[in-house]
Amino acid sequence: AQSVTQLDSQVPVFEEAPVELRCNYSSSVSVYLFWYVQYPNQGLQLLLKYLSGSTLVKGINGFEAEFNKSQTSFHLRKPSVHISDTAEYFCAVRGEGAQKLVFGQGTRLTINP
Amino acid sequence: DTGVSQDPRHKITKRGQNVTFRCDPISEHNRLYWYRQTLGQGPEFLTYFQNEAQLEKSRLLSDRFSAERPKGSFSTLEIQRTEQGDSAMYLCASSLRTVGTDTQYFGPGTRLTVL
Numbered sequence: 001a002q003s004v005t006q007l008d009s010q011v012p013v014f015e016e017a018p019v020e021l022r023c024n025y026s027s028s029v030s031v032y033l034f035w036y037v038q039y040p041n042q043g044l045q046l047l048l049k050y051l052s053g054s055t056l057v058k059g060i061n062g063f064e065a066e067f068n069k070s071q072t073s074f075h076l077r078k079p080s081v082h083i084s085d086t087a088e089y090f091c092a093v094r095g096e097g098a099q100k101l102v103f104g105q106g107t108r109l110t111i112n113p
Numbered sequence: 114d115t116g117v118s119q120d121p122r123h124k125i126t127k128r129g130q131n132v133t134f135r136c137d138p139i140s141e142h143n144r145l146y147w148y149r150q151t152l153g154q155g156p157e158f159l160t161y162f163q164n165e166a167q168l169e170k171s172r173l174l175s176d177r178f179s180a181e182r183p184k185g186s187f188s189t190l191e192i193q194r195t196e197q198g199d200s201a202m203y204l205c206a207s208s209l210r211t212v213g214t215d216t217q218y219f220g221p222g223t224r225l226t227v228l
Contacts, residue, residue: 042222043119043220044219046217046218049216090156099161101158104155105155106154106155
């Protein structure tokens with residue numbers, strides 16, 4: 001079985017500042033990792049994914065994430081945020097051979113002008 | 114490509130009533146998933162189909178819940194005798210089975226409120 005822990009429920013930052021949203025996972029098998037974003041009253045949009053290969057993954061809207069197997073982490077980063085990045089961000093894991101995604105509880109990113 | 118669509122977007126019902134939601138996946142996607150998301154939480158897996166076969170069901174899916182995908186295209190999720198605890202956002206996702214792993218694309222969700 002897999003589990004995901006998003007270490008911060010809320011992250012407030014100022015516009016144009018850098019941000020890191022933390023995600024740790026546990027699994028007894030190899031995993032695939034995902035970050036999704038959810039804007040108010042909408043479904044989830046895929047930001048980026050790690051399947052294999054390079055541990056640094058680049059996604060949409062200037063986001064990137066780094067897979068660290070030894071620390072079982074997959075933190076999401078953006079060097080300069082915009083007001084439009086205000087949303088809920090979910091880290092998800094899928095175990096090898098499984099189909100379902102297991103999500104963390106989410107991190108609410110709030111951008112202050 | 115049109116995305117995953119869900120209908121209705123919002124549903125308000127009284128406790129004890131039955132409700133049915135519909136999901137239309139991305140064209141040619143052979144896998145379809147249902148998740149439930151309660152306020153302030155991440156989505157939780159309910160069930161998934163490959164073509165018309167329901168291959169996995171979560172223990173969250175009580176006997177009052179049933180899902181179908183009769184022709185391997187759209188899917189329906191029915192909740193019988195709704196309870197206030199069923200109030201949540203019901204999300205549908207679809208994917209195309211490929212070599213390696215496939216990526217799930219989500220619809221906008223159906224928000225259910227049980228009074």
